[in-house]
Amino acid sequence: MDIKEIQNLIKFVAKSGASEVKLEMEDVKITIRTGSGKTETTILQAAPMAGMPQVAAPVAAQPVAAKEAPQAGNDDSKYITVKSPIIGTFYRKPSPDKPNFVEVGTDISVGDTVCVIEAMKLFNEIESEVSGKIVKILVDDSSPVEFDQPLFLVDPS
Incomplete structure (x- = not known):
């Protein structure tokens, strides 16, 4: 996933009104939190934990x-x-x-x-x-x- 795709994802999440979105793919984990006029993004280069359910915000x-x-x-x-x-x-x-x-x-x-x-x-x-x-x-x-x-x-x- 390149920086342009991450920026587009941040924009999409901000427009959707979701307060938090977590995305896990192969060796990349991204968490995007929005609220009170700011957007916070955390990107980790780590393998996701096996067996953990992945649930997004409503x-x-x-x-x-x-x-x-x-x-x-x-x-x-x-x-x-x-x-x-x-x-x-x-x-x-x-x-x-x-x-x-x-x-x-x-x-x-x-x-x-x-x-x-x-x-x-x-x-x-x-x-x-x-x-x-x-x-x-x-x-x-x-x-x-x-x-x-x-x-x-x-x-x-």
Whole structure:
């Protein structure tokens, strides 16, 4: 990883609003902490400890108003679309033996975890920025997702 990639990562983390992100790859370990107007970066050239779970700080999902273009026989315009804030693999539950974070019909509030997205072996909890009821889950469990890809439809009423 070169200095340009590290600088781009710092900028991305600062814009995302995450308070801390840890990245471990082969022989490089990077921790980026943001808050109170400053960004602190620690880079260590050491092998990661085997068997230690790698978990990132929660990332807030960006709510986006659903498109106003009506679809044939489907009126989704009254719903808010919760989109993926990052690229990665979408998971509906925190681990294979745990229940799903949300189901269709689940009432959610601002700050509730709705899913986890794994990116570069970091598991990012995606929190809702809207309150309402989940009316549709748009992505299958363990599927890859793109940045800004719709994940859920939420009825805010």
